[in-house]
Amino acid sequence: VAVTTTVLNGLMLGVAVLFVQVLSSVTVALTRSFIHPRVRIPVYTIIIAVWVSAIDMLLAAFFPALYAQVGLYIKLIVAFAIIISRLEVFASKQPLVPTFWDGFGMGLGFLLALVIIGAFRELLGNGSFMGYQLAPFKPLLFFALPAGGFFSIALLMAFFNVIERRFGKPEATASGGAGGHHG
Numbered sequence: 001v002a003v004t005t006t007v008l009n010g011l012m013l014g015v016a017v018l019f020v021q022v023l024s025s026v027t028v029a030l031t032r033s034f035i036h037p038r039v040r041i042p043v044y045t046i047i048i049a050v051w052v053s054a055i056d057m058l059l060a061a062f063f064p065a066l067y068a069q070v071g072l073y074i075k076l077i078v079a080f081a082i083i084i085s086r087l088e089v090f091a092s093k094q095p096l097v098p099t100f101w102d103g104f105g106m107g108l109g110f111l112l113a114l115v116i117i118g119a120f121r122e123l124l125g126n127g128s129f130m131g132y133q134l135a136p137f138k139p140l141l142f143f144a145l146p147a148g149g150f151f152s153i154a155l156l157m158a159f160f161n162v163i164e165r166r167f168g169k170p171e172a173t174a175s176g177g178a179g180g181h182h183g
Contacts, residue, residue: 002146003073007130010118012066014111016055016074021083021110023051025103028091035092044087045078052077082106121152 004010027047028035035043056074060067067074077083086106091099122128125144127137142148 002149003070004114004118004121004149005125005144006122007115007118008066009070010114010116011111012059012063012070013073014107014114016052016059017077017080017083017110017114018104018107019055020048020051020077021086021107022100022103023054024048024083024087025091025099026096027051028087029094029096029099032092040088040092041084044084047087048080048083049078082110116156117149117152120156121148124148124152 003013024044024047028044052075055077056071059074060071086102090102094102119129121143122130123134124140125142125148127139128134140148143152
């Protein structure tokens with residue numbers, strides 16, 4: 001979250017997470033019969049670390065300027081609990097093709113979230129979008145700072161909750177039927 005100050009930073013980190021999620025999921029699906037249940041979590045962590053290292057080297061080689069800004073955060077993907085949880089809950093129990101698509105969907109969702117956060121922060125914190133100056137107002141520096149990332153997430157979550165309440169499916173009532181919208 002701290003590094004997603006621009007669309008491009010969010011995109012780079014999101015693409016890295018997407019590839020690590022997909023490649024780790026596929027690796028676990030292909031090797032799950034060889035992984036002893038008592039050591040599965042450390043093995044998953046090693047699998048993730050291998051793919052993070054590969055992605056890290058590729059990004060450093062092909063995108064050095066952008067990598068200089070986000071490189072440290074790429075390495076932290078190893079610690080993303082969401083990746084390990086998907087390996088444990090889905091990839092270790094399902095066939096290869098559904099596992100690929102689950103990893104792709106999870107990674108794509110994460111990528112989209114990071115790009116949205118980056119766009120929001122870039123617009124408010126820099127007054128720009130993908131480096132192009134847009135806003136005719138003085139940017140709010142707070143949104144470009146690490147703490148602004150967490151505040152941005154809170155604002156975006158509130159926004160999406162309002163949208164879901166207003167336009168989402170009706171909630172089920174205690175009697176089991178569909179209830180109306182509240183508020």
